[in-house]
Amino acid sequence: MELLHLRYFVAVAQELNFSTAARKLHMAASPLSRRIKDLENELGHRLFDRDTHHVRLTPAGGALLPIARGVLDEVDSIRWRLDETARPRRTTVLLGIPGGIHPDLRERIDALAERVRDRFEIKRWPGASERLVEAVCDGRLTLTLARLPVGGDPALEQLPVMSERLGAVVPGDRFAERESVSLAELTDLAYAGSPAAATTAYFRGLDQQLSDFGIKKRIRLSSVTFDGVSEIVSSGLAFSVSMLDPRSPMQNYRLENVAVLPFSDFDPRLDTGLLWRKDRADGGDLEEVVAVAREVFAEPLQI
Incomplete structure (x- = not known):
């Protein structure tokens, strides 16, 4: 008995039609019928009752069907089982x-x-x-x-x-309809830096750069979040620096009366x-x- 005999048997048992099963197996009906007869002769049992109109499983055929399916499932699973065994663990x-x-x-x-x-x-x-x-x-x-x-x-x-370009986070009403802002226009505002929990070496260096450029006032925010910085800016007391791209998640902290503009005389990048x-x-x-x-x-x- 070969595995192909079992595949042929299962195909006919599923369709109960030799012509339909043969088409699915990409073969002619006559050789398929011969293979089934060979299997019946080897097993010593008739597997199908056939007449000109119907094909039915015999009791022996009904008993063989789950066995044949189980054998084929085991054989078909060999490849992926080997792949799983050989594949290193993640x-x-x-x-x-x-x-x-x-x-x-x-x-x-x-x-x-x-x-x-x-x-x-x-x-x-x-x-x-x-x-x-x-x-x-x-x-x-x-x-x-x-x-x-x-x-x-x-x-x-x-x-x-x-590398992300940074912009000035400024009071919207003061810089309405502006496309950019210069550092000189911000010297009367305080700089509100990043919240302490998110402060990085870069922003500490940026703080010093702004001081060198004449931005001397500071509002220290030791316990607020980014939306707290936005509140301070919105009130007109300060400006801040954040990501310029409108798709940046940092833009989600922007409140009403807050705009983010590029610098005209400064090109900070994070x-x-x-x-x-x-x-x-x-x-x-x-x-x-x-x-x-x-x-x-x-x-x-x-x-």
């Missing part, structure tokens, strides 16, 4: 995600996750950039996105992934990088993920 990769990540960057991260999905499952972990970088250093996170610059830890390697420990990438457990990341982010996003 490793979970914890990826740090700072707040306000641009949707285009999220798409790139999704592309990275799809490229490595057979070997790795990428799960996202939120946090402030500096804390996320610390977690990569001590092994609590596998890799992370972070706002640059970060501390110059020699154990870390970084890949630039995005860069984001992907960071990991060198020892985990150079012949380590992240070598494959990092290699794919270098391909996905071969050209950093410019927003």
Whole structure:
């Protein structure tokens, strides 16, 4: 008995019509009928009652059908079972995600996750950039996105992934119908920096740059969120700096009487990088993920 005999038998048993079963098997009805007779002779049982109008399973045929299906299912599953056995187990990769990540960057991260999905499952972990970088250093996170610059830890390697242009977050009524704003027009306003929980080395450096450009007043916001900064700006007391692209999630914090305008005499940009420990990438457990990341982010996003 060959497996083909069982496949032929199951096809006829499902259709109860030799011509229809033959078409599905891509063969003629006569050779199919002969194969069924060969199987009946080998088993010593008639499997079908046939006349000019009907085909019916005999009791022996009815008993054989679930057996034949079970055998074929087992045989058909051999390939995927071997594939599952040979395929390495998926490793979970914890990826740090700072707040306000641009949707285009999220798409790139999704592309990275799809490229490595057979070997790795990428799960996202939120946090402030500096804390996320610390977690990569001590092994609590596998890799992370972070706002640059970060501390110059020699154990870390970084890949630039995005550069975003920043604009001035200003009172809307004062700068109505304006297409840009200069730093000189903001010197009478206080600068309201990022909330303490989201402050990065970049924004600390930006604070100093603004001071050098003549922006001397400050409103320190140690315990409010981004919408709190928007409230201060909306009231006309201050301005802030944030992502210029209207698709940025940071734009969701903008209230009425708040506008985000490009600077006419200043071009601040916030860069984001992907960071990991060198020892985990150079012949380590992240070598494959990092290699794919270098391909996905071969050209950093410019927003």
